[in-house]
Amino acid sequence: MNCYVEVDRAYAPAARASALVPVFALSLFTSAALLFWVQPLVARMLLPLLGGAPAVWNTCMVFFQALLLAGYAYALLVSQKLSLRNQAIVHALLLIAGGLVLPFALSSSMLSALPTQTSPIGWLLSTLLVTVGPPFFLLSATAPLLQRWFSHSDHKAARDPYFLYAVSNAGSLLSLLAFPFLLEPLLTIRTQSVVWAVGYAGLVASIIACALFLKGKEIPVAWSASNLPTKPLEVSQRLWWTLLAFIPSSLMLGVTTYIATDVASVPLIWIVPLILYLLTFVLAFANKQLIPLRFASFLLPLAIVVLGSLMILRPPISAWIAIILHLSVFFLVAFVCHRRLAITRPPVSKLPEYYLWIAGGGVLGGAFNALLAPVIFSTPIEYPIAIVLGCLVRPATSQEQGKSWWRIAYPSLIFLLVFGLSFVVPRIDLPAKLESGLVLLLPLVLCYALSRRRPIAFALGFCALMFGAVPYMNATIKTLVTERNFFGVWRVTSTAGQEFRTISHGNTVHGVQFNDESRKCEATSYYHKDGPLGQIFDVHNGNPAAKPVAAVGLGAGTIGTYSLRGSQWDFYDIDPTIVRLASDRRYFTFLSDCTAADYRVVLGDARLRLRDAASEQYGLIVIDAFSADSVPAHLLTTAAFDLYLSKLSEDGVLAFHISNHFLNFEPLLSGLSRKAGLAAYIRKDSERNVIGRYPSVWVALSRNDKGLGIIATDTRWRRLEGDVVWTDDFSNILSLLK
Numbered sequence: 001m002n003c004y005v006e007v008d009r010a011y012a013p014a015a016r017a018s019a020l021v022p023v024f025a026l027s028l029f030t031s032a033a034l035l036f037w038v039q040p041l042v043a044r045m046l047l048p049l050l051g052g053a054p055a056v057w058n059t060c061m062v063f064f065q066a067l068l069l070a071g072y073a074y075a076l077l078v079s080q081k082l083s084l085r086n087q088a089i090v091h092a093l094l095l096i097a098g099g100l101v102l103p104f105a106l107s108s109s110m111l112s113a114l115p116t117q118t119s120p121i122g123w124l125l126s127t128l129l130v131t132v133g134p135p136f137f138l139l140s141a142t143a144p145l146l147q148r149w150f151s152h153s154d155h156k157a158a159r160d161p162y163f164l165y166a167v168s169n170a171g172s173l174l175s176l177l178a179f180p181f182l183l184e185p186l187l188t189i190r191t192q193s194v195v196w197a198v199g200y201a202g203l204v205a206s207i208i209a210c211a212l213f214l215k216g217k218e219i220p221v222a223w224s225a226s227n228l229p230t231k232p233l234e235v236s237q238r239l240w241w242t243l244l245a246f247i248p249s250s251l252m253l254g255v256t257t258y259i260a261t262d263v264a265s266v267p268l269i270w271i272v273p274l275i276l277y278l279l280t281f282v283l284a285f286a287n288k289q290l291i292p293l294r295f296a297s298f299l300l301p302l303a304i305v306v307l308g309s310l311m312i313l314r315p316p317i318s319a320w321i322a323i324i325l326h327l328s329v330f331f332l333v334a335f336v337c338h339r340r341l342a343i344t345r346p347p348v349s350k351l352p353e354y355y356l357w358i359a360g361g362g363v364l365g366g367a368f369n370a371l372l373a374p375v376i377f378s379t380p381i382e383y384p385i386a387i388v389l390g391c392l393v394r395p396a397t398s399q400e401q402g403k404s405w406w407r408i409a410y411p412s413l414i415f416l417l418v419f420g421l422s423f424v425v426p427r428i429d430l431p432a433k434l435e436s437g438l439v440l441l442l443p444l445v446l447c448y449a450l451s452r453r454r455p456i457a458f459a460l461g462f463c464a465l466m467f468g469a470v471p472y473m474n475a476t477i478k479t480l481v482t483e484r485n486f487f488g489v490w491r492v493t494s495t496a497g498q499e500f501r502t503i504s505h506g507n508t509v510h511g512v513q514f515n516d517e518s519r520k521c522e523a524t525s526y527y528h529k530d531g532p533l534g535q536i537f538d539v540h541n542g543n544p545a546a547k548p549v550a551a552v553g554l555g556a557g558t559i560g561t562y563s564l565r566g567s568q569w570d571f572y573d574i575d576p577t578i579v580r581l582a583s584d585r586r587y588f589t590f591l592s593d594c595t596a597a598d599y600r601v602v603l604g605d606a607r608l609r610l611r612d613a614a615s616e617q618y619g620l621i622v623i624d625a626f627s628a629d630s631v632p633a634h635l636l637t638t639a640a641f642d643l644y645l646s647k648l649s650e651d652g653v654l655a656f657h658i659s660n661h662f663l664n665f666e667p668l669l670s671g672l673s674r675k676a677g678l679a680a681y682i683r684k685d686s687e688r689n690v691i692g693r694y695p696s697v698w699v700a701l702s703r704n705d706k707g708l709g710i711i712a713t714d715t716r717w718r719r720l721e722g723d724v725v726w727t728d729d730f731s732n733i734l735s736l737l738k
Helices: 014-050 054-081 084-101 108-112 121-150 163-186 189-213 235-263 271-285 293-313 319-343 348-376 382-393 404-427 432-451 455-468 470-476 532-541 558-562 576-583 590-594 606-612 638-647 666-676 705-712
Strands: 478-485 488-494 500-505 508-514 549-552 568-573 598-603 618-623 648-657 679-685 696-702
Touching (some): 014 054, 014 271, 054 348, 084 189, 108 121, 121 163, 121 189, 163 271, 235 271, 235 488, 293 432, 319 382, 382 455, 455 470, 488 576, 500 576, 508 558, 532 618, 532 679, 549 606, 568 576, 576 590, 576 598, 606 638, 618 638, 638 648, 638 666, 666 679, 666 696
Antiparallel strands (some): 500 508
C-alpha cells in the first residue's frame, strides 16, 4: 500500500486545500459516530444477560473509557516515534486487522462462561475485550491522529485544529440520538452489526484518503505548526486536566445510577446523560460560545439549591421534573469542567498528550463509580461527591482575596448549625415537611446566600451540610441493613409508625412483611390474596395434579406464602444479595416460616438457568423479575416464551407481573401470546386503601381457556390487546411508552 503523509505548503494545489477540511471532518465525524454507536449496540447485546442493572452500563462505560485512554496513548506514541508517512501506514494496516472481528456477535462459549455465583464484572470486561476491543481501540486513536495530521497541512486552520474536536463530538452526539429513535426501532442487532462493519470499512477508506490528501514533500521543521517551540507541560497542568475530565465522567455515571434507581426507571434514561456529556464537549470546544462560562458558573449553585429543595420537601410533582433538575445540574457541572478544559488547551504540538490526560481523567471517573464506589460506599454517595467537586472547580464570580479564613470558618458554622438542628427540631412537634425545611433547606439557602459567588466556600459549605445532616437522615427512617453489589443498592427499612418491614431497590419496593407475629405470613404488596396473583394461585392450587412452581424473581419471598405442603418450588434470581436478605430471619421470614413447600433457590439469569429444568416440569411459572422498576427485556422475547412453554406442563399457567409507571407491556404480551397461540388475560388491581397492599398489573397465560379456570370468565380479567413482538435480536422500547 502506497499510503503516506507529507506536507508541501508551497506547492499544494488549491483544489486539494479547499477539500481538506471536508475530508478530514467527514472522517472524524464518521469515526466518532461509529465509536458511540457501538457502545449502546454492544451494551444492548450484554445488558439482558445481567438483568439490565445500571452497573452493566457503567461497567461498559469504564471499559470504553479505558480503551479510549489506550487509543490516545497509542496516538501519542506513534506521533512521537514515527514519521507522518509511517503513522498513516501503521494505522491503516491496524484498522484493517481490527476489522477481522466484525460483525459483532456473542459466541456460545462466552455465554456458557457467564458466572452465576460471583461478580460478573470480570466476565463482562473480558467479553467486551474480545467482542469489540480491537476496532474500538483503533477508532479511539483516530481522532487525535487525524487532528495531528491536519496540523501538518497548509490549511489556514492548521495551527488550531481544535474545531475538529467539536465536529467529532457532533458525530458522537448524532449517533447516540439515532440509536434509540432510528437504529434500534428499525434494525435488528445483527443487521446493525453488519451495517456498522460496512461503515467501518468506509472509514478505513476515508482515512487513507486523508493521508493521500497530505501527500507531498516532507516539510521543513520550521514550517510545521506542531513543531514550533513550546514550553514543557507542568505537572500541575496535567493534574488539572485530569481533574476536569474526572468530574463529568464520574457525575455522568452517578446521575445515571441515581435516576434509574432512586427517581424513576425511565426507559433509555442511561443514554441521556451521555448525550448531555457529549453536548457539553461540543459547546465547550466550539469556536463560537453559545453559553458564557461565567453564566454557567452563576447558574450552578442556584440549580443545586432548587434540586436540593425538591429532594428535601418532596412535593407531589412529576418524576420528569425531578429528572430534568438532576440532569440540569449535571449539564452545568460538565459544561463548566469541559469549558475550562477548552480554555486551557495547549499548543497543537501537545495535542495527543492533552487528549491522553483527558481520557485518563475520564477513565478514573468511570472506574471510581463503577468499580471502586460499590466496594467502599454502601450507598451511592459518589453522586454528591462529584457535584461538590464540580462546585470547587467552577470559576469565581467575585474576588476571594483576604477571605481565606472564611473558607474554614464558614463550612464549620454550617456543619454545627445543621448538626444542632438535627437534634433540636425533631423534638418539636412539627409537620414533616416543615421539620425537613428547617433542618435541611434553611441551611442550604443560607449556604447559597452567603457563598454563591465563592466556589470554594460554597462547595465546602454544601459538603458540611451533607455531613451535618447524617444524624437527622438516619433518625427519619430506621434502616435495618444496606447492602450494595454489582446489581445495585438494597435497603431493608422499618419506618417509625408503620407496621411492616420493606425491602427496596432505589425507590422501588420489592417486598413487605408485617411485624405483627400473627400477620407475618400474610401475602402483601403486589401479591395480596385478593389481587390478581392470589387468583392465579387459587387456580393452580385447586388442581390436585398440579406440578411444581417456578418463580423468577425472589424479592422478600412473599409468594412463598401461597405454597402447599408437599409441593416443590424453585426460586430463580440473579442477585445473591437479595437471596441472602430474603433468607435472613432478622429481616424476613417468608421463606423460613411461611413457605410450606420444599424449595430451592437457583442463582443466575433465569433465561440461562431455566434451560437446565426438565421439559414440562412446572405447572406454574411466575415471572416477577424486575431491574429497578422494569421487567428485563430478554424475558419478554419469542425465544424466552419458547423456553417457558417448553418447561410448562400442558395445562400449566404462565403469570407475568408487568406493573410499570412508564411502560405499557400489554401490547407486547399480547403479541407474544398470539404468536405462541396462547389464551391471555390481564387484570389491573388498583388496591390503594389497605396498609401493606400495592396496586399491580398481572397477565395470566395458558395454552387454552380451560387451563386458566375461573380467570377466563371473571369480569375483572379481560383479553390482552395489541400486537407487538420482540425477539432476542430486535426490540423497540419506544413502542411501549405510555
